[in-house]
Amino acid sequence: MGGLAQEAADAKINALSAELKLLRKGLGIQAKNLPAIAGERLREVCGVHDEDNAGTVRGKVVDTLRRLIEKLPGAQRETARIVLGFGTGANERYTQRLELLGSGADRNVRTMQRRADDVIYLIAEAAYSAPSPFGGVSAISQDGPWHTSDLAVNLTLTGGAAEVFETRTVVSHVAGLADVEHAISLARPASTTSPPDLSGLGIDVVAGGEVHSVRLVSSTRVAFTLRPPQPLDAGDQHAFFFRIRLAELPAPFYCCTPEFPCESFELNVRFDRRDPPQRVWRIDGDFSKDAEDPMPARKPLFLDNAGEVHTGFRDLRPARSYGVGWQPSP
Incomplete structure (x- = not known):
């Protein structure tokens, strides 16, 4: 500085x-x-x-x-x-x-x-080193047009397919915020080097707005726009609840890698009881390129009797990855 x-x-x-x-x-x-x-x-x-x-x-x-x-x-x-x-x-x-x-x-x-x-x-x-829970003007929380105050994700795995239920509460930093940009990673089909087919991707807003402009931004990354019912003023909070269906996960991990700060992230992963992973671990603030690497020492997580793991994170930094990784069964 x-x-x-x-x-x-x-x-x-x-x-x-x-x-x-x-x-x-x-x-x-x-x-x-x-x-x-x-x-x-x-x-x-x-x-x-x-x-x-x-x-x-x-x-x-x-x-x-x-x-x-x-x-x-x-x-x-x-x-x-x-x-x-x-x-x-x-x-x-x-x-x-x-x-x-x-x-x-x-x-x-x-x-x-x-x-x-x-x-x-x-x-x-x-x-002055963390987002304000009420959309104040702390140094980090104002880097960008909005930040996430709360993110809750339920991920259900069935075979190679995945279903994601996400509830995201955003806080606007500007007047007239009409669009919130979002993105997810997709798997490239194993049999080809072509980009994934978006026709099989399901993105549905259950409550809180609409989805617009679904588009590929790289060979394995899809961006889309979440639009609230009316533009948000500075300091306004708004929650989106949406579902994403993926025919295949890109890798054996699920992470939030925020572009803007995120105050709270709760993640619940429900594994296929017929094919549980060999081991599961917590990914906490890794660089995105290291998130899927199973070699670094990380905190182990253990499945409960329902075949689920739950973990949470606070004050997520932009461009770092937070979530759960796992080693599939042979």
């Missing part, structure tokens, strides 16, 4: 830190006047709109801070919760909560204050 860009990023973090230090005073997130004292930077990060009522503002601020705390290293999470008033007594003010940070003989006020300041800075830093 260049010098000016770094200075701008540091200025944002420092400004948000200052607002969080004001917020932690008194009763912290339990303060009755929380919506009124939430500063401009904090409201921006939390996706607060001018028309939001006090209850909505409180909910967005509390939920966003809770999520940001979960991104901290384990040693800092409990400190952050205490500093901001999560899980503490309803009437415990900041100075009382600060005493909880001391342990044994280590009750020096300056030490505890320094720990509190450090954790506030880490929260502010995290706020």
Whole structure:
């Protein structure tokens, strides 16, 4: 990052830190006047709109801070919760909560204050390194016209064929977002080097809009457009639920490789009980070219009694792959 860009990023973090230090005073997130004292930077990060009522503002601020705390290293999470008033007594003010940070003989006020300041800075830093759950303007979430807040996929395998049910909630970053581009990989028929035949591909929107412009963008990749019932304004969320039927999977793995950030991805794979895989593993943030490589050490996954595996991912980075791979039976 260049010098000016770094200075701008540091200025944002420092400004948000200052607002969080004001917020932690008194009763912290339990303060009755929380919506009124939430500063401009904090409201921006939390996706607060001018028309939001006090209850909505409180909910967005509390939920966003809770999520940001979960991104901290384990040693800092409990400190952050205490500093901001999560899980503490309803009437415990900041100075009382600060005493909880001391342990044994280590009750020096300056030490505890320094720990509190450090954790506030880490929260502010995290706020500008991940998408906001409410479509705020954090640094990553605004790279592109939209991002995915939630993605849930159920993949069912029968023989070589596959059926995908996908529910995707997108958050618009722009006014008038009319189209959301999507793409999937297809298998090239084993008997030919020709591109796959799209006539056998089934893409059906079950709810949330329509599919348009199905087209080949490479010899094994198909793109299509999801169109909501009406254009989305900046900050609007919209869910698509659609089904894709594939005559053949391109390889023994299923991944999400997002072009834009994705906050949450839940994947359930139901294998053919008549032909279960030899082993199954989790693919977590690999480069796309390495996703199908079975050699790297990865976390193993195990089929349940229904022949299924389930795994989830948070804060997916663009151009990285997340999902499940498996070794077919001989």
